[in-house]
Amino acid sequence: MNHLVIYVISDSLGETAEQVARASISQFTTTDYEIKRYSYVLDEENLGDILNLAKEENSVILYTLVNLKFVEQLVNFCSRENIPNVDLLSDLINSIALRTNLVPKREPGIIRKLDEKYFRRVEAIEFAVKYDDGKDPRGFEKADIVLIGISRTSKTPLSMYLANKNIKVANIPLVPEAEPPRELYDISPRKIVGLTNSPQKLNQIRTERLKALGLASNANYASYQRILEEISYAETIMRRIGCPIINVANKAIEETAGIILDIMKANGIKIYKD
Structure with a gap:
């Protein structure tokens, strides 16, 4: 032939x-x-x-x-x-x-766009895991948004929720005994969001957390004095940076995430569509 x-x-x-x-x-x-x-x-x-x-x-x-x-x-x-x-x-x-x-x-090319969206989401999720809990401050520069706050202010759940919207999120806990990494002050405060909570809510959450770990519920971690000290310290850092502060008390993850998205839009930070 x-x-x-x-x-x-x-x-x-x-x-x-x-x-x-x-x-x-x-x-x-x-x-x-x-x-x-x-x-x-x-x-x-x-x-x-x-x-x-x-x-x-x-x-x-x-x-x-x-x-x-x-x-x-x-x-x-x-x-x-x-x-x-x-x-x-x-x-x-x-x-x-x-x-x-x-x-x-x-x-x-619609299917190609769907593939790109999928891989962008996977990349954002991997990013959130890699730069969770201040593991590597070098991620701050690469992040779309950086969440800061004391323990039990929903930093990790919010990071993962936003990652599923293709947003790269790094987060870091603020504790009075440790000065935040220098890298936090090197990035624009426009892409930093501070998270706080009410003392009552934190006491309740932390007490339950201690019980789940089999520890005494009267440990310093859950005491009002310690909680007030941490809140005061964290808010001092946030005001120094000049970032917005969100009180997550009585807010669902979706509600707080919506506020963060509004802040990102207002600050001109690119948000990928779902």
């Missing part, structure tokens, strides 16, 4: 179409073929150039194009030049539209 050239044309990467081409050709006992993949075909002139190349060869065209104008151009060309062609998307898109009564977006 004549040398076969399978043209794969896509307005995205075209990986799926190429895999279909390879799966199909594997059903034949031949090695006299090649696959030419053309990715990100986004204008009529480019598409026309590729089609003109295809007509000069013993070709089959496999395509994943969502732009109906491009599909029409390709189909009309192949009809005139008698080139076999297979549309991998249109029939399925039309069938889904028929069954759902929804209108397809016909926007190239």
Whole structure:
């Protein structure tokens, strides 16, 4: 047989179409073929150039194009030049539209954007874990937002919640016995948020925490004197930095996160959409 050239044309990467081409050709006992993949075909002139190349060869065209104008151009060309062609998307898109009564977006590369969103979210979650609880102050510079506050002010849960919204969060506890790392003062206070809580709520949370650990509930960690000392110290640091302070007492994680997102927007910090 004549040398076969399978043209794969896509307005995205075209990986799926190429895999279909390879799966199909594997059903034949031949090695006299090649696959030419053309990715990100986004204008009529480019598409026309590729089609003109295809007509000069013993070709089959496999395509994943969502732009109906491009599909029409390709189909009309192949009809005139008698080139076999297979549309991998249109029939399925039309069938889904028929069954759902929804209108397809016909926007190239949507699945790639979804993949990018997924990996950005995974990266943000890994970042939150790596830079949780002040493990590495070098993360402050890389973070979209830095949360500071005393123990049991929801720093870690908030970091993870925001990470699931593709936001890179570092957090650090403030304790009177330890001066905050120098790196905290090297970044803009616009991306720092202070978290505090009411003494009563902290006493309740810390007491329950001690019980869960099998420790005495009257330990210094849960005493009002210690809690007031920590709150005073933390708020002094926050005022020195000049960052906003949120009292998380009686606030759900989602509510506090919403306030943080509003602060980020007001400060011009980029927020990726879900």
